Amino acid sequence: MKAWLFTLGTEVVTGRVVNTNAAYLGRRLTLLGFEVLGNVSLVDDVELIASWLSLVLSGRPALVVTTGGLGPTYDDVTLEAVARAAGRRLVLNEHALEMVRRRYEERGLPLTPERVKMAYLPEGGEAIPNPVGTAPGCWLRHGETIVVSLPGVPSELEAMWEGYVEPRLRKVAPLRHIAERLFTVVGVPESSAAAVVKRLLHRYPSIYVKTHPKGHETRGPVLLVYVQASASSREEAENAADIAAKELAAELENLGGSVTWGGSLQ
């Protein structure tokens, strides 16, 4: 089940913030069993966003997640772009309006046009409650694709993901289990490891391996090696990861490497 991310906002594209949302969602979706193919960050331009969303939707992925652009300001255009890409109108959603109204009423604040704007969703969309901030998210079914739109503020995004989106996605996600192994090899250049990894992947097509150079290729090579197995049961995934990672580690030791299990990619 293929998935795409759209992490939207001029501040992301121009590098004024680091895109931690893309990493958070990419990881969560992978562990849920989705195959994430890409992440697209675009400036706050409704036509640009709509055209790229249309392109991705035409490939009929199982899931598209957007972040950012749901707030009250002029450059919050994500739901308008989703509506255009999905061929829907943007309509006032009563549930969303109730969520927004409650937030401002708590503080004795009136519903201005900028605040009401946050309650407009693509027709057929369902409002996703935002327990941290003000703007609701949107869950939209478009043909075979689920389009989930969430705010860009990480605390809001993560609360909505964990409290609402992920539990609901688990009901439709593939029953894939992911198992991971990580080890460090000192003394083998990445270019020597490459041939060994290639042969391993030919033997085990459901395994994913990535080598991350941490030292210097020729003057003191250190590789962090990540092995991932995906299978329909947890046990099968864990077994597959074990077998592949141990074989790979043994072959890298044969090349003169010194292996330590564990480590962190960050």
Added chain:
Amino acid sequence: MKAWLFTLGTEVVTGRVVNTNAAYLGRRLTLLGFEVLGNVSLVDDVELIASWLSLVLSGRPALVVTTGGLGPTYDDVTLEAVARAAGRRLVLNEHALEMVRRRYEERGLPLTPERVKMAYLPEGGEAIPNPVGTAPGCWLRHGETIVVSLPGVPSELEAMWEGYVEPRLRKVAPLRHIAERLFTVVGVPESSAAAVVKRLLHRYPSIYVKTHPKGHETRGPVLLVYVQASASSREEAENAADIAAKELAAELENLGGSVTWGGSLQ
């Protein structure tokens, strides 16, 4: 002059690393005067990367920068994708081969096929020296577009950017100067600031404003406000940023906000 980023690699898309390269390049290009429209991260799939690159190249941007996928392993496919998208063959580049050869000779290591692979560039491409690692980068002119390909390891990317790419881009970059102002407003919800910002942007079309909510919209709003001016001289940009930022701050104070100048977006 429009620019696009392609920060490539399955480890980026699946969230095993945070994409700091996108932020670094987005920022550097913006400050050089380029208008960065988007950043695309894709898994290590040569057809997928080539098709998205083709699409972006068809819009004839001034610049496309790719990161990642230049190394010796089976999944390092970026230059093959650039070659396909630009309708070129991938050919052994003598300068690149000399750079690679020198790196391995320093350590008494032979040139294996995996190592030679790093010296294949799209036909017409120029090798960019890598002072930190092994894989050379590539500078390719394709019609009106410059395509720059750099490694994904941040220390290599940054050394090559600062030592080679940026000095060379300065010769073709627009003579745009960027000036920035940052201030914090306590006590004004983003939805109240929105109308003020909208009016300011109508008065000053060359100004860019982004409000970043840092507190809670209704229970204690804190906004970090970023104001950017772009102009053909530094003085003009600084003046424009000063005027717009001071006007905006004054209007937010009129709404009951308390303004502090400075701050950081990270």
